[in-house]
Amino acid sequence: MTPVADSPANSTSRSPSRSTAKGKAAAPARGSRPVPQLDIDPLIDDPDTRIVVCCGSGGVGKTTTAAALALRAAERGRDVVVLTIDPARRLAQSMGLTELDNTPRKVAGVDETKGGSLHAMMLDMKRTFDEIVEQHADRDRARQILENPFYQSLSAGFAGTQEYMAMEKLGQLHAGGSWDLIIVDTPPSRSALDFLDAPQRLGSFLDGRLIRILSAPAKVGGRGALKFLSAGMGLMTGALNKVVGAHLLTDIQTFVAALDTTFGGFRKRADATYKLLQARGTAFLVVAAPEKDALREAAYFVERLAAESMPLAGLVLNRVHETDAAQLSAERSAAAAETLLEQALDEDEAPSEDGPSAEDLRLVAGLLTLHAERLRMIGREERVRTRFTSIHPEVPLVEVPALPGDVHDLDGLRAIGRHLG
Amino acid sequence: MRRRVVSLDSVSQVTEHDSPREPGADSDWEGVRLHVVSGKGGTGKTSVAAALALALARGGRRTLLVEVEGRQGIAQLFETAELPYEERKIAVAPGGGEVFALAIDPEEALLDYLDMFYHLGRTGKGLKKLGAIDFATTIAPGLRDVLLTGKACEAVRRRLKGERGDKGPWAYDAVVMDAPPTGRISRFLNVNTEVAGLARFGPIHSQAEAVMRVLRSPETAVHLVTLLEEMPVQETVDGVAELRGTGLPVGGVVVNMARPPLQADDENDAGRRLTPELLDAGLRAAGVRPTKALVAALLGEADEHASRIVLETEERRTVRGLGLPVYELPLLPDGVDLGGLYRLAERLREQGVA
Structure with a gap:
């Protein structure tokens, strides 16, 4: 990370003017300190960097950034796997990803002269979840869980399942040990924060009081046990029964009981993943576009990562417009x-x-x-960017100019990689 | 002769020949009272939903703009404090209309619902403490969505008090929902199927049925917002197929942030004619010193714009191929502020959305 050469003094006379030739120069805003430049190459070249997580709000080019970064790292000599969540069809095809099969596939057309390689995979969240169940339960119980409507809802639709499964997959790839560098794309969350909250939310839900109460009767043989609960509790379950119907309560209890016995290590797993994100060798890249909403999310994320002691490498600002003709205002x-x-x-x-x-x-x-x-x-883009850099002057930043076309081949990814590097 | 000013306004030139319409007169969505607005992240669906609510409120009407994802996007757009779980007036439309806004919170909606149907005032709060409400709104399949869509449907069906026991007028002329993104919209709206495995009978089941009746009726239209870029267009195409597959009423496609062509009629011809010599002469005529660097830079910008337009034209063809009404909104170079929102509303109205 080196500060940009421009001093604030000579930037005061500047109108909006980042030239394409200078490309990634993060021009300091008028009167403010220079913004540190994010240098991606030292980060991805460092053998101690093992995990890079790309996060940010939806529609800012996160997947493309993750893919470009992975390709660049591979061509600079690392053995890389990139975990994508929902890539554009043509981009996925260009990397040889034609189906959601949860298996890393080798990407053809990568320059391997420096000894690196690139694998890519698309996350199948339901299958990842199913695999955890199958791994931790005997066959009958696994089937019981997989068929339960609550499990089906949890695995397919729970707000945060995708986030959690992305982290689970990351943990698996890391534990497998075959990769020198893992680059993860994160799901297009409603809010970028879901991604950090999901593991804990799921964990605390499974540990919750309600679950304990609900699972208690099932464990000792059926709903009859509810009678032993306090009168107040009886009123609650009475209310629940009234609203959701008795068969529903049974479903919940079966589900919870099954989870309880097989997911003993669930919380531990969530904790391990969380620690992995804090570990040395992990780096977060916040991706944004120069728009109010995207940068607001980016700022939240920066603050949140700091609060969670998770290592932020910097901000990638995509789709920045530029001009070579700033002399004509x-x-x-x-x-x-x-x-x-x-x-x-x-x-x-x-x-x-x-x-x-x-x-x-x-x-x-x-x-x-x-x-x-x-x-x-x-x-306008400079104003929103300056707002961000004033609040977070310490965050290194790299800009990628807006391209006239969509990226859907390796050459396109290489071009983006050059702007990042 | 009309001056052909090449500006952002030229995007809507297609409709310029139409004479100005009276508010509400033969809109494309006559009879639709619930407008669901979805779109891929980053396409500006919240702005479009807000502009639509404004457009529909013109001429003394009253509309309700609801958000369901807890993002407080409406408050940010209208530059107001965070919205509570309460319908409150947020803007006035030209001609006296009013836009109300509501941020639906699933927990509050569930407590509301429990209180309304079961008079569970205090027990409801107890359930909340226990984590039951959290459980119900996060994990129970589709329950959260039934609550969110249910609240919107309730607003659609709500009537003001009529005279002498008659049915009063609708509380809102239209309800506009800033809905979840295209990738999740069918699942979100298809609450019936989602709760079917869970509640085969009982109050949740009947609630889901009632919601579904409104959503499947001709009173509802699901509009999709897209940009003229590969991925949003692909998602729109997939989304339309999915909505059609589930029998939900597909509305129109709103192309947001479209760029106007440099020269409305023939982009290729414009590219050929735009030579360094012409630009040099043009700049001189305008009193701008045509340095070599400036001429080259401007031609570069023209090229970039032209290739963008070519891509957009291709994507536009795909969008038109869906056979749905298509509306275009211009890219506002200053971003969507409150003034921009009114301009977008006007564009929507001109094109017959409202």
């Missing part, structure tokens, strides 16, 4: 466009012999309007 460009449109009207009435035609004037005016709008957008 938004205001002047818009004014010039207006001038040309007026001239075009004159030209309509009395076409001149020489000089551009009315249509040509309008064309140039269109381009100037476009430029003015681009600068306004850059200005």
Whole structure:
């Protein structure tokens, strides 16, 4: 991490102007301290870096960032596996991922001259959950759990299951020990925080008082045991029965009892995963786009990671707009466009012999309007970015420019990797 | 002759020939009272839902904008404090309409429901302490969703007090829901199937049935918001297929943040004509010094824009291929602030959404 060369002094005269040639220069905002530059290459080259977690809100290019990072690390000599959650179809195909099968597949077309390799896999959350059950319960009990409607809901739809299973898979890949570097994409959570909360939420739910109460009667043989509970408790279960129906309560009790005996180590597992995320060798990258909502989520995440003592490497800011023509400001460009449109009207009435035609004037005016709008957008992006960097000046940052097209091949990923590196 | 100003407004040129319509007159969604707005993350579905609620409120109507994911996105958009679990007025529409907002919290909705049907006032709170409410709203299959959609449907069906025992008018002319993302929308709305394995009879079952009747009726339309990019469009196509498969009423597709073509009629021709010489002459005519660097940079921006437009055209074709009404909203270079929201509402109205 090295600070950018620009000093605040010479940045004061700058209008929105990050040139494409400079690419990743994180321009310091006016009057503020320079923002530290995030250097990805030292991070992924360091043999002590074993896990990189890419997180951030939905729609900011997390999966693409994770894939680009993985490819770059592999081509720089690491044995990498990238765990993706829900990649765009063509991107997945370009990495040879055609089905959700929970198995790392070798990616073809990777330059392996430096001794590295790249494997990729897509997470199948239900299967991952089923596997845990099958692993920890005997066959009959496993079947009983897998068929229970509550389990089915939990494994397919529980808010946080996907997050938890991504972490579970990460733990498995790590324990397997065959990978030099694991890069994980995180699910497009409603809120980025779900990802950190899911393991504990699931764990504390399974440890909860309600579960203990519900599982108690089933253990000693049926609902009759409810009678032994206090009168207050009887009222509760009475209420529950009334609302959900008795058969439902039985389902819950079966489920909970089955879980209770087989998931003894569940909490331990959640804790181990949590510790893995705090361990040396793990690095978090927060991914965002230069938009208010995405950066607000990013800021929450940065704060949360610090609170949980989880190591943040920095912020990847995707889709940043740039211009090489900052010398023509938004205001002047818009004014010039207006001038040309007026001239075009004159030209309509009395076409001149020489000089551009009315249509040509309008064309140039269109381009100037476009430029003015681009600068306004850059200005807005800089404002939201500055807001973030003012609150979190310590967070190293790297910017990836907005590309005109979608990324769906290895070359596209390489190009992004170059911006990151 | 109309001045052809190339600006963001040209996106809506398709509808410019239409004469301005009276508010509410023959909208594409006459009779629809529940508008469910979904879309992939990052497509701006909350903004579109809010703009739609504003558009539908025009001309003295009253709409309710609900959010179900606890994100407080509506409050942020309207620049107000966090919304409580309570319907409150959040904006006025041009012509006297009103937009109310409600952030539905599943726990509160469940306590509400328990109280309403079982008069469980204090017991309800006890259940909460015990973790039963948490259990019910997070793990019980579909229960959370029944509560969320149920609350929205209740608002749709609610009537004000009528005179002499007559049915009063609707409490809201329309309800707009900022719904979960496209990937989860069918599951979210298809509450009936979700709770079927759980509650085969009983009050939850009948509640789910009642909700489903509203959701499947012609009074409901599920709109999907997309960007003209590969992944959101793919999700939209998948989402439409899924909704159709589950028999839910698919509404329209809202293409958000669309870029206007540089020259409305012929992009290729524009690309050919935009030479360094022409740009040089044009800049001079406008009094801007045409340095070589500036000309090259501007041409570069034009190229980039053109290739973006080509991609967008391709994605637009896919969207149109769905055979649904398509509406386009421009990219607002300054982002969506309150003023921008009203402009988006106006665009939606012009295109016949409201």
